[in-house]
Amino acid sequence: MRSLERHRDVGAYALGVLDEAEAFRFEDHLMECTSCAAHVTEFGPASRQLMLYRRATPRYVHPMAQPGPRLLDRLLDEVSARRRAGRRRFLYAVAASVVLAVGGPAVATLAGGGDGAVQLTATDAKSGVWAQVTAANENYGSDVSLKIKDGAGPRSCRLVVVGRDGSEQVVTSWNVPAHDATMITMQGGAAMHPDEIDHYDVRTADGQQLVRLTSH
Template identity: 75%
Template sequence: MRSLESHGDVGAYALGVLDEAEAFRFEDHLMECPRCAAQVTEFGPATRQLMLYRQATPRLVHPMARPGPRLLDRLLSEVAGRQRAGRRRVLYAVAAAVVCAVAGPGAVLYAHQGESAAPLTATDARTGVWARITAEDEAWG
């Protein structure tokens, strides 16, 4: 059973967080398990990057630093502003649609109201017969 538990210690061993006795037991297991040895080797680049980060980070910086007291207020006001802007855009779109729905047919009716029928005239070049056609709207019903 301990052999199966040792397979789960690969990451902890690679990061160096096992205590001395656990590290000694895992090293014994490592001599017999090529799969775990390969996994420890694969953890190498990640371990090096974490060590570089640790060296580059000042000691006074906590890795899980708490946000400032005004951060929540600032974020909430930004989200509220975006929501207000979104609601405003929807309101403007609805208002534009209403204006188009009401004014569109009125503009079409107004544009056609003043039109008079234009007469069409044509002459046959061979016979000399001519005709004039005038079409007007007729209200029915």
């Protein structure tokens, strides 16, 4: 696959329509292309809205059918509910950060409400990398959001979820700019549900562990 074709696949990758081989090749490209990595992040909100539409649309409805006002109302209600839940998780995170500042443990674990959301925050004393993972329970597994600060670039990194059975899945990958500790935010998904995940590892492309966030 040529470089230009890889750039064109960013939308298909973000929407999850590439086959396994194409997705694997694109992820290799993604570790070297900051432009595509940024575009994948930008596609996150659109992907989630399409997922909401798919869930709210019966299977027998033609894919080109126009959504009615009730469907729009349901979508808006769900988006509002998610935003309220996000604000609650943010307040929990602020409270946890106060505890950490006073001298608490290096990892804060916050469990959300009935949606099974989990938020973890950790700073590795050796690497200096700070990371926050929020995993929301979905029908397919987990909707994972990662925020990270890493001033030791340039380097390629990835977020790996490790299940309680020892299995591993790569959630997302990115490039760390040179000597830039600005927070990076990324979105990804895992086939495991939050309660099936033992921990989250931020690793370099060659497997070096930068920070671990344990869910128990």
